[in-house]
Amino acid sequence: MNDLDRLQGAASKTELAASRKLALRSNIPFEDALRTTLTTSAGHAGLDHLLDERAALRAAEAARALARRTARDATREAARVAALALRRLRQEGAPTAWRGWFDGSAKPNPGRCGIGVRLIGPNGAAVELSQAAGYGNSSEAEYRALILLLETAVAHGAGPLTVYGDSRVVIDDVNGALADSAAVLRPLRARVHALLARLPATTLRWIPRHKNGDADALSQRATAALAEEIDDIEPIHEGSE
Template sequence: MPEFEELLIAAYKSEMVLSRRLQKKLGLSPCDALVQVLQHAAGTHTLDELLRQRRQLKQDAVTRRDTHRREKAQAYAAKKLLAQPDAAAWQAWFDGSTHPNPGRMGVGGILKSPDGAVVRISRAAGQGNSSKGEYLALIAVLQEAVRLQPKKLQIYGDSQVVINDVMQQGGKTASGLESHRAQARQLMAQLNLLSLTWVPRHKNAEADALSQQAIKLPA
């Protein structure tokens, strides 16, 4: 007969409920009541076979959980390392403005090389809403980066919607931006080490000013 502790570990919550009912109804001990419930659950198999099967299931679940945690920790560490300021990396910022919303769009961007060279982007981008404007700003920066081919590029923007969407975070995609997402990801695939990080608006002031300025430019 298996130890009562082993039975408790193997039993599901619903089986524990049934065993307590059986214990009260028939006046059985907790162990005997649980044995009867588990024997019924085993069906054509023996109780020992059921316990072995459930031990294996629990071990598999623990292994999967540990693997998932390890992979998640590794991915987080890699992302954190990539996002850290690097004196040898190019830095870039993007921002899109719309006035009104939807309305005229302007895109702004800055790319700075490790040796101090600066590329600024400021141009009108037609008509659309704020999310489209942000995406077009990111695409403009990525196009310039593809031309320059930096060994490492760290891009910053204040649009959580666009950053989550292009990085495919959160399990959902932004509706109506499919073509912009595809274009941005195609450009990203042509670059080497690339990170994309959200920053609050006050840390994106220069790109914002360039995008605001661009709204006034001819389309």
């Protein structure tokens, strides 16, 4: 740091302004004017003492600012971690005696639907189903998968039950108001609510796709089987008897 930088770093805004006026009025370099101003401010203690004292004050303020930033960053990180934990809790929830996963797909979309469900009971035994589910779009396929899972849960007397799916459309539609439901999905929604009435201790939770791998694999197996059935159908040629 050169002398001018050191002087400017020590000077207040008032001292800088006064030094500029002095330089103009006396026709002297700004550095000389600033040195004169600060020497006056230093009084009997001397300029060097003033510069050292103000440098120490700047260092202390910088340390306090760093501490504030560190504390603020720590608070933000703690809030981020808490939000992540809450999101995971909402997604995964506390473990219940029964847990189920569902997934559905349509290929093409809309197209032939394949659905897959997995239900685990309190003894750890799992029920896995993979089947065709008619024609429709991906949301209809997801809904039909949820219906199959709930029908399976009713058949096994499941409860309390936590249901997991990666379709925000279906989860939000089931949990939302009827007025907000798409007309094409309302019959499926009604069937789900009728089943939920028979499973009163049931909670639906959204999970990301990568956490729904088993149900996804089951639904993909169903759509793959559909594709194989189509490939196995022999084409009908004109004129064939």
